[in-house]
Structure formats: structure tokens, C-alpha cells
Amino acid sequence: MKISTVLMASAVTLSAVYGASAAQAADTVAFLMPDQASTRYEQHDFPGFKAEMAKLCAECTVIYQNANGDASLQQQQFNSVMAQGAKVVVIDPVDSAAAAGLVEIAQSQGVKVVAYDRPIPNKPADYYVSFDNEKIGYSIAKSLVDHLKASGVKDGAGVLQINGSPTDAAAGLIRDGIHRGLKDSGFKTLAEFDTPEWAPPKAQEWAAGQITRFGADIKGVVAANDGTGGGAIAAFKAAGVKPVPPVTGNDATIAALQLIISGDQYNTISKPSEIVAAAAAKVAVQLAKGEKPEAKTTLYDTPSELFVPAVVTAENIKAEIFDKKIQTAAEVCTGEYAEGCKKLGIQ
Incomplete structure (x- = not known):
């Protein structure tokens, strides 16, 4: 049967x-x-x-x-x-x-x-x-902090925090993990937002307001998932900000993997x-x-x-996503992303 x-x-x-x-x-x-x-x-x-x-x-x-x-x-x-x-x-x-x-x-x-x-x-x-949702939040925040420090961003610099839905207990755990990851980083949280229904357009609208408010003081964005992170990236692009500050994510969606390959998103979480x-x-x-x-x-x-989830950046995207066959080059390396895939050795 x-x-x-x-x-x-x-x-x-x-x-x-x-x-x-x-x-x-x-x-x-x-x-x-x-x-x-x-x-x-x-x-x-x-x-x-x-x-x-x-x-x-x-x-x-x-x-x-x-x-x-x-x-x-x-x-x-x-x-x-x-x-x-x-x-x-x-x-x-x-x-x-x-x-x-x-x-x-x-x-x-x-x-x-x-x-x-x-x-x-x-x-x-x-x-x-x-x-482990708390570990996800901590991992994406810690990964961003380490990247900013390695890039020479000085203590006291500002970041935005975009959380998930306020009615989602998992979003609360991710939020708590982000707080833990940022706590002793030396960076300050300029503003924080709980995204109703995890809706990317609402994250984009909020991020646009913060870009107007803080401008170049925003050195990075800790976003709780790829949708909210993608919303933030869209807001920076719409405002003409180049380059887009490093933005985190979570879920390893195809769209997020493409943004990492193009250099517009810094990290995501692989959790098949x-x-x-x-x-x-x-x-x-x-x-x-x-x-x-x-x-x-x-x-x-x-x-x-x-x-336990795995953090994915451009440095390990080939090993974590493509070598493990979580996604294929045929699915991700389309159109404008083909050249970026080639540079990262993704065939």
C-alpha cells in the first residue's frame, strides 16, 4: 500500500x-x-x-x-x-x-x-x-563579528539586528543566540527589529528606514534568516549603498546561496x-x-x-553545499551567477 x-x-x-x-x-x-x-x-x-x-x-x-x-x-x-x-x-x-x-x-x-x-x-x-536554534543565532552573529574584525572594522562600530517573527519561539531562540554572539564583540547594536511573519518585505522596509537613519555607520547586519537578510540587502541596493555591508542569513536557500556567490550576502546556515x-x-x-x-x-x-547546523560563507560554500550535494551547480549557478561560481570552483 x-x-x-x-x-x-x-x-x-x-x-x-x-x-x-x-x-x-x-x-x-x-x-x-x-x-x-x-x-x-x-x-x-x-x-x-x-x-x-x-x-x-x-x-x-x-x-x-x-x-x-x-x-x-x-x-x-x-x-x-x-x-x-x-x-x-x-x-x-x-x-x-x-x-x-x-x-x-x-x-x-x-x-x-x-x-x-x-x-x-x-x-x-x-x-x-x-x-539548535539558539546555536544558529550565535553562529551567524559570531561569524559576522569575526569577519568584521578580520576586515579591520574597529570596536564601537554599529550593526543592525533583524529577528524573526515575534510569535515564533524558534525566532526567540535565534534572537537570544544573536545577542550572545554580539554581547562581547565590541560592536554596538544600532537598532533591532522583530519581523512580523518573517516577511522579507517588512524586513526590507525596516532596513530602509535604518539606512536613512544611520547611513554609513551600519557596518553589518545580523539577520535571522535568508528572507530577512535578503530584504536588508534589497534595501541597501535600493539606497545605492556600495558595497553592501556584510549581511547574515539562515536556511541556505537558493537565493541566499546566489547572493553569497555574488558577494552580496556574507553567510547563511546549512541545515538540510x-x-x-x-x-x-x-x-x-x-x-x-x-x-x-x-x-x-x-x-x-x-x-x-x-x-547542529553549519555556517556557510563563500570560503566553504563549495564544500558544504555542492560537494555534499545539498544543491547542484545547475540549480544555483544560473545567469549572472555563473561567473561567480566559476571563481569559487563550483562546476
Whole structure:
């Protein structure tokens, strides 16, 4: 029996069901993702989760839904998968605080919850799987600090900090890591911004205001992900700033890799989502079978497994991304980026 998949993107249901229905399947597992602002969920997380579920539990039904940044829609999707008989819900919450209520509802009905990527601090889930978000924040900030110092930027120079969504607990962990990375750097944070819904246009709009305000005093930008970092870079370019100060990122999106190759973005984080997705699938199957997954660590009183990310810059992009086949030159080295790839030895 093939794995059964129900696909919902944003508020529109795009259903593609393979094999048995939820009523016929031995177990139903829901995979609820938060948004489409980042392409990773459609391109990496869900395909990775689906592939691992097919290996571990071919008779299971997988229901995939994406809330498109809408906490109310995610609650509706949660209620829907519960009504469809989900035995385990893997959820990457739009709003980490609101998700606590969903965990309570699920657990009261004997349904297991796996927090995915973003933790749920106010109500322990049955398990949490993610990359180490605090370490991500620290790593991108420390990498930028080291680069600025190596470039001769003097103590007292200013940086901007662009965080993720204020409703995302993972964004809070990244923010805390950035604070730790900047704390003893000798540089000062000129201004800091929490980006609603992780939306790149909102990060760009804020960065544009800071460029007007601080001008050449901005020596670098610590952005919490590639989308917000890309927004900042767009703001500098629109303002005619050359060269663009070094900007960080996180997620190793194709667009960010291209910006690193062109010299417009300084770093990103390689965290192949398929790794976390596969781990979440393994935990979901164990929970569905009534087994207790091994806790590698604990976060917010929740048994957890946290993977260690890798910082990517132009210096190691070939080794970390292309030699490891996370992306291919055919996907990244297109058009104007072909010459930059050639200079970096990316074929």
C-alpha cells in the first residue's frame, strides 16, 4: 500500500490522495507547516518527511497542510486532521503561544504531538525535533563579528539586528543566540527589529528606514534568516549603498546561496531540512506504535533532539553545499551567477 497524502497549501485545499483513505489506514499522521514565505517547507521539509514515512510506515496515511502564516487557519487545519483521525500531529506552529492550546486538546484525546522546528514553550509536547536554534543565532552573529574584525572594522562600530517573527519561539531562540554572539564583540547594536511573519518585505522596509537613519555607520547586519537578510540587502541596493555591508542569513536557500556567490550576502546556515524531517517521521511512527522515543536532550520540559547546523560563507560554500550535494551547480549557478561560481570552483 502506498503512503496516503492529503496536500493543503495556504487556504486552498490541493488534494492529492494516494492509496488508502484515512479510515482504512492503520495510522494517520499529520504534518502541519507554518508558512510559504520560506520555500523550504514545500521543497524540503514535506518531501523529506513523506519519503521517510514511506520507508518506516508504508501503510500509514500522511496529511500535509500549510497555514500560510495564518494562526487561525492552522487551528482550523489542526481541528480538521483531528477529525480525520490523526494519531500523531507533527506541527511547526505559526504562533508558539497559541499552539499550547492545541497540544492540550490533542493530548486530552490521546493524540501525540511532535513540535517541529519551532518549540512550544508553554505546554510540553510529546517530543521536539529541530536544529539548535539558539546555536544558529550565535553562529551567524559570531561569524559576522569575526569577519568584521578580520576586515579591520574597529570596536564601537554599529550593526543592525533583524529577528524573526515575534510569535515564533524558534525566532526567540535565534534572537537570544544573536545577542550572545554580539554581547562581547565590541560592536554596538544600532537598532533591532522583530519581523512580523518573517516577511522579507517588512524586513526590507525596516532596513530602509535604518539606512536613512544611520547611513554609513551600519557596518553589518545580523539577520535571522535568508528572507530577512535578503530584504536588508534589497534595501541597501535600493539606497545605492556600495558595497553592501556584510549581511547574515539562515536556511541556505537558493537565493541566499546566489547572493553569497555574488558577494552580496556574507553567510547563511546549512541545515538540510530533510534531516529534521526524517527524524520527526521516525519519532511519529514510534509514538503511533505506542513506543517512547529516546530523548537526546530536553528543551521546555519536552524530550528533544537538536541537530547542529553549519555556517556557510563563500570560503566553504563549495564544500558544504555542492560537494555534499545539498544543491547542484545547475540549480544555483544560473545567469549572472555563473561567473561567480566559476571563481569559487563550483562546476
